[in-house]
Amino acid sequence: MFEYAPAPESRSVVRLQPAYGLFVNGEFVDPTDGDSFTSINPASEEVLAEVAAGGVGDVDRAVRAARTAYDRVWGPMPGRDRAKYLFRIARLIQERSRELAVLESLDNGKPIRESRDVDLPLVAAHFFYYAGWADKLDHAGFGPGPRPLGVAAQIIPWNFPLLMLAWKIAPALATGNTVVLKPAETTSLTALLFAEICQQADLPAGVVNIVTGAGETGRALVEHHDVDKVAFTGSTEVGKAIARAVAGTDTRLTLELGGKAANIVFDDAPVDQAVEGIVNGIFFNQGHVCCAGSRLLLQESVADQVLASLKRRMAQLRVGDPLDKNTDIGAINSAAQLARISELAAAGTAEGAQRWSPPGELPERGFWFAPTIFTGVAQAHRIAREEIFGPVLSVLTFRTPAEAVEKANNTPYGLSAGVWTEKGSRMLWLADRLRAGVVWANTFNKFDPTSPFGGYQESGYGREGGRHGLEAYLNV
């Protein structure tokens, strides 16, 4: 592999403050009964900023601000005016997209190529899409005059911080709800920059509130008596706890949780395209993707050929500085996540699968994990059943289409799946039988604001994106 000269993106576009408060009722405020923690760059372990951890009282203050804004301002506001605020936000995101992208890569560890070319364009597009719905809800297919729910409590993960914020806030605001959003503990900074954008857009105070913190802050938010809606993206384990917490209440709930997607390659698939899809499926965003194609199912007759090609391709992947424009795989988001990936990978070896990674050095500081594949994986192995949420691919084989379906569906999850075949009838036959909310055929990991996203079974319920995404925030 030939050497590339470093091509770092400038971080001067980002002006970080040393410390951030909570964004409540249109202002940054210090926590009253909370604490604070540091947010670090996972690629260097450098401290980026001090972030407030909201306490129970802080959550209450934010929910009350959201309630007041809902009752007095945002609920009564005509849809066309809500739309204009959302359009403003979309434009500001576009205008400040480089700043947001660099900060996202700094705080999250993802390659700038992805934050710049995938995350930020999708974030802006999401606000544009839902802005347009705000004054057209009568025509969205839910009958005339659908009503918002009220105050939405929204909890998002660290893998796509700003994109998940957009998936939550844009439809909630378009439908007339107000929100209290809690970003993930390790990736609060772009949400706080988004709060500045809300100020810049003159969004009425209290419509968007951002309460940073860890699990306890999230729990206080979910269990607050005055939230009408909880929307959560994260682990299946926490999703189940939230489902139990809202049982017996009137609180509406949507959950977007884990996955263990099968990516199925048939013997007639074009190998080079399939290999690109496999790589994109599992190594995009360091594999920190709930819909990652983490179980590769290869038809036996082409397994050796595809694996050889996959290994050649993996040897070309560049792991390193997230801000380098040539980087393919950035840093693992946190020490805790690195420990989880390492533990599961060790279990893969212990249970008898064969581990392979391309040769190469990893940076000394920060959290890193080399792209890894396991062959000889059995369905009972932990690495075939549990979500690893890292750049680790488990390879299994099959002989017949029926066997592929059976293996693909042999999971409590059901978020996504991939199929690679040139035969249209077989693709459609499989798409019908795969129990998954998104099926990518001859492609993988594609997203769009008009396209509903969400899981079957233990991958959660409800859909985000598209017309379907409105339903989670309307009393229909």
Added chain:
Amino acid sequence: MSERVAVRKTYKLYIGGEVPRSESGRSYLVQSGENSTANVALASRKDARDAVVAARAAGSGWAGATAYNRGQILYRAAEMLEGRREQFVALGIPGDEVDAATDRWVWYAGWSDKLPQVRGGVNPVAGPYLNLSTPEPTGVVAVVAPAAPALLGLVSVIAPAIVSGNTVVVAASPTDPLAAVTLAEVLATADLPAGVVNILTGRPQETVPSLAGHRDVNALDLTGVADAELATSLEVKAAENLKRVLRPVPANHDWYADPGLARMTALLETKTVWHPKGG
């Protein structure tokens, strides 16, 4: 000449297209019409689990049937329901309620091949892809039917679940189970495949907890659970495998009102398929 001695009916469960007694051998006494009583099967937890097995086994065939075929079968059930109007009236169901239940069934039957058009379609993604969303059934649905109105309430919870391809295990009204058993006869004579609808009579508080905690049940409809504490505990159990939950409806719910799409859509999953376009 003496008056003819009537042939009385034995009321049993409806599981997998068959009409077994409860495996527990238990039954309970209910009033049947004006001057006779009937022994109704008192379903056990084991019966509930057997019903889930039957519902799961019927799932792929029913979900895989064409929407037209499901619509035909459901319409046939409405015809059978209409034909047995007097039988339901004899059980004490008001004629108006039977008529409303029949009309409700016809309404839902027509949705089988329209729901995918109303709830799905092509999404205009920003790229060279065909992106198509379609609704699919959630799977096996455990349903607690409302205690009253016994027939209209029952029809109003079963039809929206099965029209899209779900299969159901229904805990019938404990106080008024004869309508449910008679509805089972309607369904059995309407070419509805065995196991699509399974009906348990007896005490819901006995059978439903095992359904709520069952790993092979995909959704839980708590419509008929009047006890708020029980409803909460069932919803907590349902979280174990993230069942889709329909919460109880208030006792004063108007079952004669237009039901809208909500009962159908709550038991659907949206699947979105992407494929590149290229020459």
